[in-house]
Amino acid sequence: MPVLLSHEIPAGAAWSVQVRRGRVLRLTAKAAGANCSTFVHAAGDPVDRMNIPDTLKAQMSARVHAPMVLMSDRGVGLASVVGSSLDWHDALGGHSVDAHVGRFGPTSYGTDRNEWRRSARAGVVSELTKHGRGAEHLHACVNFFSKLATSDDEAGTLAFADGHAAAGDWVSLRAEVDLLVIMSTAPHPADPRWAPGAVLAEVHAGEPYGDDDPSMTFRDESARALIAAKAVFA
Numbered sequence: 001m002p003v004l005l006s007h008e009i010p011a012g013a014a015w016s017v018q019v020r021r022g023r024v025l026r027l028t029a030k031a032a033g034a035n036c037s038t039f040v041h042a043a044g045d046p047v048d049r050m051n052i053p054d055t056l057k058a059q060m061s062a063r064v065h066a067p068m069v070l071m072s073d074r075g076v077g078l079a080s081v082v083g084s085s086l087d088w089h090d091a092l093g094g095h096s097v098d099a100h101v102g103r104f105g106p107t108s109y110g111t112d113r114n115e116w117r118r119s120a121r122a123g124v125v126s127e128l129t130k131h132g133r134g135a136e137h138l139h140a141c142v143n144f145f146s147k148l149a150t151s152d153d154e155a156g157t158l159a160f161a162d163g164h165a166a167a168g169d170w171v172s173l174r175a176e177v178d179l180l181v182i183m184s185t186a187p188h189p190a191d192p193r194w195a196p197g198a199v200l201a202e203v204h205a206g207e208p209y210g211d212d213d214p215s216m217t218f219r220d221e222s223a224r225a226l227i228a229a230k231a232v233f234a
Contacts (some may be wrong), residue, residue: 005203008092009036010114010229011196014123014184016130018043020043020085021233022206024082025196027183027199029169033163035188035198036144037095039121040070042233044179046133048072052091052140058221063149064089064142067214069222070173077176077225080215081143084171090143092158095120104194117194120184125183144171146188160190165196174206174215176229 004023008030009015019025027036042048055071056062063072069077096119101107101165107117125135147164150156173181184193185199209216216223 004200007201009183009185009199009201011198012118012186014120014127014182014186015201016127016180016182017181017201017203019181019198019203021175021178022208024172024174024204024206025079025181026170026172026202026204027142027144029165029167029197030200031197032166033191033195034158034165034167034199035146035191036187036190036199037141037184037186038144039124039139039141039182041133041137041180041182042045042078043180046137048074048076048078048177048229048232049137049139050078050142052142053057056091058106058225059219062092063147064091067218067222067224069176069215069218070142071225074232075225075228077222077229078179079173079175080226082174082215086145086154086165086171088147088149088164089171090146090148090188091140093143093146093148093160093188093190095124095141095143095184096186096222097121100189101186108221117158120186123184123186124182130183143188145169146191148188148190160188160189160192162191176226177233
């Protein structure tokens with residue numbers, strides 16, 4: 001499908017984009033170990049924003065993968081994961097805050113210029129203000145291209161999988177309603193290194209789908225969320 005918009009999000013930066021219903025947002029890692037902390041809101045309705053606990057619980061998963069549906073607080077399907085080169089995107093680790101960045105030493109724009117280290121929270125809140133929203137609109141995110149899974153110890157400790165994503169790995173999200181998507185390429189909060197990677201964001205024209213669509217048939221809860229999207233945002 002033709003590319004309608006293309007933007008490379010620099011390593012350690014944040015960006016936001018509005019994606020119209022039916023279009024597809026494709027994210028591509030430009031470097032090994034890239035992370036993209038992603039927040040999804042209905043563009044015109046701050047009530048409907050991505051609810052990670054409900055998304056995981058309803059679809060019986062501890063990770064995000066195709067063809068899952070990203071659901072809102074009201075069970076509305078906001079976006080469907082229509083394809084991915086990876087079968088695991090983290091939805092448990094959350095986004096980085098200033099304390100995570102502080103582990104790597106002091107930093108400021110005055111001394112580091114474009115290499116200034118900023119947390120995902122700082123970048124995402126800055127993007128939210130551009131759309132008349134603020135920190136109160138933050139929610140749990142999906143860390144695309146990252147994996148956080150239980151380790152083999154008796155406690156089942158969550159462990160960060162180093163090297164999970166390679167340059168060229170991708171994921172595609174189909175907008176089920178008009179969306180505001182906010183992304184940060186700051187490293188995953190469990191990553192022991194400060195080694196962010198850039199992410200290419202492309203918006204493509206989408207295609208209509210029917211009842212045999214993989215996201216519709218994935219689980220009954222997935223189908224209900226997509227039906228709700230059509231009903232609430234008709």
